[in-house]
Amino acid sequence: MLTIGKLGNAAGVKVPTIRYYEQIGLLPEPVRSTGNQRLYPRAALDRLAFVRHARELGFPLDAIRDLLSLSDRPDQSCAAADAIAKSQLVATRARITRLRALEAELERMLEQCACGTISDCRVIEVLGDHALCAHEHREAYIL
Structure with missing residues (x-):
């Protein structure tokens, strides 16, 4: 134990993260010692x-929950x-596309700066x- x-x-995870994962059901509630540990x-x-x-790998928590549920039933x-x-x-590919557009826009801005x-x-x-931008990248920062 x-x-x-x-x-x-x-696991390389901070204690508050473990508590959060317990709270949202990704980890089961642990048993407690006599000292409530x-x-x-x-x-x-x-x-x-x-x-x-x-x-x-970037999976959202809901997808992880689904994957864990699947892993609990190994015969399916x-x-x-x-x-x-x-x-x-x-x-991920969509984010990469947006990030490449963002990269190109940043390079263009810097190249045009005197x-x-x-x-x-x-x-x-x-x-x-934003109208001065050559590329659409409004969602690139949302990861």
Whole structure:
């Protein structure tokens, strides 16, 4: 059995994150010691590592919840898991497209800047007027 601190260290996750995952149902409620300390079995570490890795890959919490539910039933088809992963791939590719447009716009702004005074600064001018942008990137910052 692991305490919450040891679980967090082993999984590379902060204690408040573990508590949050418990609160939203990604991790089951742990048993408590006589001193009311949370105690986690090895399975909690495996589940937490799964959640952390899925988060690193950009999966939203609802998709992770669905994937965990699927992983709890190992004898069924993996078609649903594949569909979730495909959806994440589509979303990731869309973000990459938006980020490339953002990158191009930032490069264009910097190339057009004469590096003079702020009153002539192309960066300030473009940031102040989205119509001066050459690319659509309004959602690029939403990750």
